[in-house]
Amino acid sequence: MKCDVVVVGAGPGGSMFSKTAAEAGLKVVMLEKRQEIGDPVRCAEGVGKRALSKMVELDSRWIASEVKGARIIAPDGTSIVMSEDKGGAEVGYVLERKVFDRALAENAARAGAKVLVKTRATGLLRKDGVPCGVTAMRFGEALRIDAPLVIGADGVESKVGRWAGIDTALKLKDIETCAQFLVQDSSIDDSYCEFYLGNSIAPAGYVWSFPKGKKLANVGLGVLGSRSKPGEALRLLRQFVDKRYPNGRAVEMVVGGDPCSGPIESTVADGVMLVGDAARQTDPLTGGGILNAMEAGIIAGEVAAKAISAGDVSASGLKEYEDRWRATIGRHISRSYEFKEFFVKLSDDDLNRLLGSLKGEDLTKTDLRGMLRVLFRLNPKLLWELRHLVI
Numbered sequence: 001m002k003c004d005v006v007v008v009g010a011g012p013g014g015s016m017f018s019k020t021a022a023e024a025g026l027k028v029v030m031l032e033k034r035q036e037i038g039d040p041v042r043c044a045e046g047v048g049k050r051a052l053s054k055m056v057e058l059d060s061r062w063i064a065s066e067v068k069g070a071r072i073i074a075p076d077g078t079s080i081v082m083s084e085d086k087g088g089a090e091v092g093y094v095l096e097r098k099v100f101d102r103a104l105a106e107n108a109a110r111a112g113a114k115v116l117v118k119t120r121a122t123g124l125l126r127k128d129g130v131p132c133g134v135t136a137m138r139f140g141e142a143l144r145i146d147a148p149l150v151i152g153a154d155g156v157e158s159k160v161g162r163w164a165g166i167d168t169a170l171k172l173k174d175i176e177t178c179a180q181f182l183v184q185d186s187s188i189d190d191s192y193c194e195f196y197l198g199n200s201i202a203p204a205g206y207v208w209s210f211p212k213g214k215k216l217a218n219v220g221l222g223v224l225g226s227r228s229k230p231g232e233a234l235r236l237l238r239q240f241v242d243k244r245y246p247n248g249r250a251v252e253m254v255v256g257g258d259p260c261s262g263p264i265e266s267t268v269a270d271g272v273m274l275v276g277d278a279a280r281q282t283d284p285l286t287g288g289g290i291l292n293a294m295e296a297g298i299i300a301g302e303v304a305a306k307a308i309s310a311g312d313v314s315a316s317g318l319k320e321y322e323d324r325w326r327a328t329i330g331r332h333i334s335r336s337y338e339f340k341e342f343f344v345k346l347s348d349d350d351l352n353r354l355l356g357s358l359k360g361e362d363l364t365k366t367d368l369r370g371m372l373r374v375l376f377r378l379n380p381k382l383l384w385e386l387r388h389l390v391i
């Protein structure tokens with residue numbers, strides 16, 4: 001098989017890349033190792049409304065629920081509420097990703113991309129040492145796909161980057177190990193995404209409860225790899241669910257890793273670009289990565305079209321991708337990384353003090369940055385280290 005660009009992975013990053021590149025006239029082949037795109041889901045499925053609607057036409061088939069805002073709960077039970085439009089990139093809609101991911105892949109196919117499911121990329125083809133396509137296995141048969149450009153959109157466990165010599169290794173302190181149940185319980189608040197903080201419930205992480213309507217919610221947690229041990233995320237999740245939803249029933253379960261490294265050194269090599277989790281573009285503080293993967297996919301698609309038509313897919317020919325994503329997503333996740341590094345050091349007393357200090361403050365019109373400013377005003381000593389991010 002021959003094409004202009006072969007995309008490994010049909011998650012939000014791969015599909016947005018494929019749609020953009022196909023619309024620009026490139027011959028695109030997108031490979032997905034699973035037989036059903038989007039399944040199994042490894043995600044809490046929360047996304048901000050505005051950013052999502054800028055990138056894809058909204059469709060009620062993949063919106064499980066719409067929330068009013070976020071509730072953040074301190075270890076001592078003190079809580080604050082933020083409105084949906086200010087609550088960050090994971091608050092607004094809770095998606096049905098099994099349908100959403102497939103819809104994005106269908107959009108890519110409609111734009112002209114060829115989608116091959118149950119097809120696993122197994123390595124890079126090379127000519128004179130330079131990548132020029134991939135080898136793959138499809139229904140037990142070996143396949144080769146020749147293409148001057150390869151996109152690694154193969155998620156957190158990405159191999160494409162490693163094959164191309166890009167350092168995507170994650171330190172234990174830069175990955176959250178996560179476990180999640182889809183819980184059915186009559187006490188679930190269908191109107192708010194909830195975030196529970198505390199070192200005993202989720203060391204250097206948090207517990208989330210994202211409602212999917214009809215008293216169902218994705219209830220999960222992430223624990224920083226360096227503070228975890230095998231089976232720990234699941235053990236802590238069971239403990240939390242037993243206490244918070246004693247009558248709840250878990251009807252689905254997922255485990256997975258979420259990168260929280262901030263921007264990595266390089267996301268391009270000769271003939272290769274990485275997008276989404278493969279490029280470690282997830283928000284290190286919240287773990288949200290759907291919107292960043294989609295945005296990076298669009299940028300990479302636009303750059304790929306220019307690079308292919310200019311006949312220059314060398315790392316320097318693809319540099320515009322690096323420059324553009326670092327100026328937008330990269331700036332945001334660098335800041336988030338600093339917050340994360342600070343956040344993971346906080347004790348439960350610190351968390352109680354910070355959230356407690358917001359009692360009586362009107363946060364209805366305050367976004368996360370504004371909230372930090374208020375927190376800094378009220379707790380200058382505790383937050384002194386973050387002063388350069390506040391001013």
Ligand SMILES: Cc1cc2nc3c(=O)[nH]c(=O)nc-3n(C[C@H](O)[C@H](O)[C@H](O)COP(=O)(O)OP(=O)(O)OC[C@H]3O[C@@H](n4cnc5c(N)ncnc54)[C@H](O)[C@@H]3O)c2cc1C
Nearest residue numbers: 009011012013033043044045046121155276277288289290
């Ligand atoms: C527990 C958990 C909860 C999360 N909650 C949220 C949330 O609420 N909001 C949010 O924004 N983000 C969340 N995230 C992060 C979010 O899921 C990812 O950032 C997002 O899916 C990244 O999209 P992607 O396209 O880069 O990769 P993925 O969605 O991971 O897609 C990669 C695709 O590549 C395929 N693939 C891998 N290797 C190969 C191969 N060799 N050949 C062919 N195909 C291959 C995979 O099967 C997969 O379909 C969460 C993550 C976890 C683990």
